[in-house]
Amino acid sequence: MQKQYTLDTYKIAEDYFDRMLQEVTGIKCLVLDEETVQIISLVYSQTSILKKDVYLIERIDQPSEGKMQHLKVIYFIRPTEQNQQRLLQELEKSRFAEYYIFFSNSASNLFIETIAQADNLDLIKQIHEIYIDYYILSSHLYSLNVTSTYGLTKQQPLWNQTDNQVLQRVYEGLLSVLLSLKRVPMIKYLSSSDACLQLASKLTKKLKEEQQQNMSQLGQDSKTLLLIWDRREDPITPLLNQWTYQAMLHEIIGLQNNRIDIERKQKAIGDVNNVSSGNQDKEFVLNEKEDQFFMDNMYENFGDMTSNIRNFVESIQLEKNKSKKMETLQDIQNIVDSLPELKKKSNNLNKHFTLSMELNNTIEQQELMEISKAEQEISTKEARNDQANMIFEILNNKQIPKYQKLKLVIMYALRYENEDKIGKMKEKLKELGLTQTQTNLINHALDYAGKQHRSGDLFSTKNTINKYLNKIKNVMKDVPNVFTQHKPYIINIINQILENQMKENEFATTDLNFFREQPKEIIVFILGGATYEEAREIAMLHKEKSINALIGGTFVHNSYTFLAEIRNIAKDKKDEFGVQDGSLVYR
Template identity: 35%
Template sequence: MVLVTAARDYINRMLQDISGMKVLILDSQTVSVVSVVYSQTELLQKEVFLVELVDSISKSKESMSHLKAIYFLRPTSENIKHLRRQLANPRFGEYHLFFSNMLKDTQIHILADSDEQEVVQQVQEFYADFVASEPYHFTLNIPSNHLYMLPAVVDPSSLQHFSDRVVDGIAAVFLALKRRPVIRYQRTSDIAKRIAQETAKLMYQQESGLFDFRRTEVSPLLLIIDRRDDPVTPLLNQWTYQAMVHELIGIQDNKVDLRNIGKVPKDQQEVVLSSEQDAFFKSNMYENFGDIGMNIKRMVDDFQQVAKSNQNIQTIEDMAKFVENYPEYKKMHGNVSKHVTLVTEMSKIVEERKLMLVSETEQELACNGGQGAAFEAVTNLLNNESISDIDRLRLVMLYALRYEKESPVQLMQLFNKLASQSAKYKPGVTLPNYHWLPASTSSDCSKPVIFALSIYSMRKFLLVQFLLKQAGVDKRTGDLYGNRDFLNIARNMARGLKGVENVYTQHQPLLFHTMESITKGRLRDVDYPFVGNHFQQGRFGAL
């Protein structure tokens, strides 16, 4: 069972078993859960005539006793408080309470005590505490979650809240899939270890009965890792359709906001990109940018043929056929316009930022090992005034990650170049020591460096320095560049001999090789230990 189907099944069960006119009441997180798998049209078909947020309902006193209220909420203390107030003065004829995760006994008692007028018809747990943006991809929509990889810079209470939310989300996914996994984690990550241990405690001790599912031949594996093992992938510009839209424009809950990109028709200012609702997107979401352009042209040509044939209305039968086919015609028109708009806007960005030029060097930094050529290529791009500040910074970061041990002096030269381009303020700003430079490199390398820097330049320096401190070679578990392990070296040599089909998409994320190691039983226990004694011999699947 895939995740979209699991989430849809839960929502179907909520809505179809309750007859009559309904109001669906959500919180700020469950509204995302519902919106990615259920359309407004589908809600209307289930007789849902109103959708409200739980905190908005608390502010209104209008009686709607003709409606049945379906609440779908996360079991948070804040939501329980809202329910207490609303049950004390009920506005709806019936209350059906569904929670996206496990309720505590104390919360159940609070709800029971609050229902003095006995309007609550049912209380159930439906484990859809995740946003299923794709059949095999979910998110928890946690803002700034990268900060939690660094426990030292996060308030302990915030860290606990983050950890609890991640554990809850993971638990809901496995409850929806009716599986209990074997759990492993990245040894070098404190937060990965913490989440793995708390998840195991929940599944194997606190709620072991709830997770007591029939064992399958292939045991599911839950592997907890953090971004520090692969800081390269998010620094690279992407060249496949879905990834490009997200990188250059932004996707949130399968929606793309186009209001700030220029003149766009009102019906195109927010568009949906969902593989479940858009056949063209489903077929092309992983295609590279060059192929996307050709595929969209074919779609436009097909649409023009349909539009032309529809205009040839000569008889009553032709008119009736046109009216019968009009909804599909209108849907096709919207789909064509959406994809043409997206590709047109991305083409503008690619040209303005010279991303093809930038990306070629990025891919060389990520995939090949020629330090001298890399230094020259990055230097040339830093000198190019058409390259944006963010792309310059990313290039220096990629170089720093690749050659932090091999060429510290050249790295300092690149940073001098990066910093000097925005030197507009008073000279004499003293930077802290370069932590990646060993004192023995030269007599000057261990001393503070003086630059005429703007505040922005200082920030760029600190970002590069912080990146190496948190995700440099000494902090990483895996063989990020494939130059330590014999099998990785052999694979890279073979790829070099065969050539690369597309220079812009030659990089493979470390996660790809990690998954490959899992399926072949080669993931090292010392790097990715099992939690407790839940190790099981045999084959493993992975989530």
Template identity: 30%
Template sequence: MDLYTVAQHYLDRILETDSADKIRVLLLDKTTSAVISMVTTQSELLKKDVFLVDKLDNFQRDSLRNLSCICFLEPSMETISNLSREIANPNYQKYDIFFNNSVSNSKLERLAESDDLEMISKVVEIFMDYLVVNKAFFVVPNIVSPYGPLVRDSWHPSAFDQSLQSLMSLLLSLKYKPVIRYETNSKMCAKLANAVNFEINSNQMLFGQLPLRDSPPSLLILDRKNDPITPLLFPWTYQAMIHELLGIHNNTVNMSRVHNISEELKEVVVNEQTDQFYKESMYLNFGDLSESLKRFIETYKTKTKTSSNISSITDMKFFLENYPEFKKTSINLSKHMLLSTEIDKKINELRLWEVGELQQSLATNDNSSGDLAELEDLLFDRKVQNGAPVAPLSEDTKLKLLAVYALRYESHPSNQLSRLTRQLHQLGFPSHKLDLIKHLLQTSGATQRLHDDGESIFEKVSNSTMGGTVNGISFKNNTDGNVYMQHSPRLKQVLMKLFKNKLNTKNYALLKPNGLEAYTGNDKIPDQELVIFIVGGVTYEEARLVAELNQLNPGLKIVIGGTHILDSDTFIGLK
């Protein structure tokens, strides 16, 4: 499954060239500018005769009445209002309008009323109301947090609407009419699942025309509260480390805070579609990443050494023809050297080698006394190196360690959480941060989580049940003895049950849209087409799990998404 291919199909439709239009303008809004930026580049747009990209809400645009305009917009009330204003007082010769999701008749009527000058040449619905992060990973646009202001297990109204619209857009872009499963302990999952089912049944003009399949696709809606451990653990693969330590926003990383940074590296793009090294390295652990970078450097050295030996006209011609490629490779190498250097710096500053080892022990072992002793040494700054105290951990790092401990030993008879929080408070640890632990247990503690047969959020990847083949579906065992990658996301266990057709319907309710009533969910052949959506946020580690499944199983088509992308600070409430 490749969401970039789906996006490219729609882009080709949007940018299809009319022979009469030599150069064109592309108008976007806040949402579609993010959608476009993650699936194409300025240079690709130029190749399609788009010489200017602007925002619809920029009311200071120049009038260019000799140029035609392509509008790629979301059908929101604000956008319709701005577009009506534009059409009534046009800056361009004509307007081809593409909405990134279904648009209501009332909004179309409002547009028509504004088009007295007959400037609109076409209006088309396409389905790109989601952000493509990786080729099998999407996220809903414009959501910071999906939760309502008063009750944790309830939707913020705008986040619910946007999540529903994005999911419907995704399903239509993939041409999926799925059966829907959701976790029954989550009111948010239930509300979204029933809304998707209602929308499918209410839009037979769209979903009724989709190709029939022997086995329907599946939509699996999960709640983040059922696995609070995965987003708290420090991830050790390249893409996830970049996000955790440096922050990825719409596939760009802001590096302007780095001292003496060159202009071209102040903001860098990390996109598997346009960066071959990143594509090959995004799921590598830190040690393998270093080896991959060394090979990249050696390859670059070999190429540049060859190009420097210019002794003839032929050599000069070869160099000039390949100079842009050398320049591009040089910048790309500099980018990844910068990212890996900053990651290494932060790992050492935050003492993540020690922290990560304890996190993995807490998350995968039942060693209360040993874990407690190591935790106390880190929380209360008792570590010594060469006879001198080691620099203390940051408050935020201590908080996240304590959070993992609180979840792991919540029901343990020797649980020392109350004593640890009391001692930290006496030492001046901020109360508002300690309150985040209470909030975490209230929302994602043992009494709130789903407890399905044999499921645990404290699962070790090296367990014999976590590798091998399940009903013809191969799973990768990633441990290789790596003490920093022992934990496996709960998602892996859920998928293994799904592929065995053993999801308990008491815990995972099944909704069947009209026309799919005959589906039983007991087929011997496991689901081959699957969309996973996590309410409350998805992690890059879960996206890696899905990418590995797709790679190991050529017939499998899984995409994963969520309301937003988490790092540990966002999940626990530090930002």
């Protein structure tokens, strides 16, 4: 029997927003900032908000003109200096009858006092802190929507002001996750990373203060482990083509805060024939809490998912056929009652059918099966010569896009850094039309996450016993799906934790809430970004082994956004390798 999931941030956020909108009674206005408007939309639809007597929703940086002194107003904003100034300006105008302020994170006493002193008319009735300063993408995945943390890969003394600001935002977001869950965890962090050390230290200091002030509210006996990890330890996972539904959608089209826009992807790759063709919707919302088909299939492989779409079609067709049988008044009443739900199901079917067709077309056009077989070989097996020959065959395949070829060479270089054939692969890429700037991404990937920057055993090659066992595993294992042999390295680390075999030389532990037992809950944070493949594996741990685990990161990458991050290492910011909205401009 599966144990109850105890790290459901979605449920926590829903409860927070329910209380926020219900406790302020009567007709009201809701004011959000550029981040909280996205944070709340992941949990609450606009329709749901309007049902809570919200008359108007507006942005704090785009206030409407005129006074509405018959209305109360709720502000759900981040406690930033910029928002403080906007709030002070708003209090001067006093557009509303009553003000209820909800900050998405901890605000200092001075911050709150400054606002209170400006409230000359006693308009502010309540000020609260509700710790939702992060983006809840699914039951097992959260993000901070910080697109780039490259500056934090430098040694801490070399950080500039922007780097320190980025670390502060990361700290605030992760603190919010812990405070919303009411957890005081034991913190382990990658000891080779200055940024992981700084983040762990700041969290430890703040949580000790919170412990002293809120002893009864924070769960100190939960045996929760927070693992702070660095994306550079596993640069392979974000580069792979994906074959489970949610991860495929992000890699091939691009998910942004659970929204997917086919037309934007088509424009980015120059597919002018399909842009705005017909009247079909091109932008969809994919939320497991509101879409039963997506919840049931988000982690399924593409073949099983398409079979389930077929079953979905048949079930809707069956319901439509029932509507043709109207023999009594009760039959008519039943059909009328079922029409809204039937329409909802039909629209949902259309959404997933459209998305699956887009995925299928891309798989065929770009020969992604061929490229993915090669990726899986490189990521799971040691065979440099055979894999090099395989890559040269792919480089000669005119059907496969240049981007996929470049990505494959990057993966090979990450595995076999000093291999002579890498130089020949670069020359071949240049013959295909890639510029020096574009092929330089191969070197940049090594500068970002080469073996000198990794402390873990990503390819199971450091330990001779592991290397031998890995070979046996690859020979003997009956792999049910050749496209999903790879397992993210972070899952190896979690399994080590569960088996009490964690490599202590790779990780340090702060003095916060230390315990020696096996953790009952594991919260993973990846500095540099997580992936949907990793989120799926975490969800499977709970489903199959009842492991309570939650994963998140500064961002959720696909290969395009990950290579855009690696490109930040280049001094020349004006190269030809353009990235727009996470999609490469050329293929």
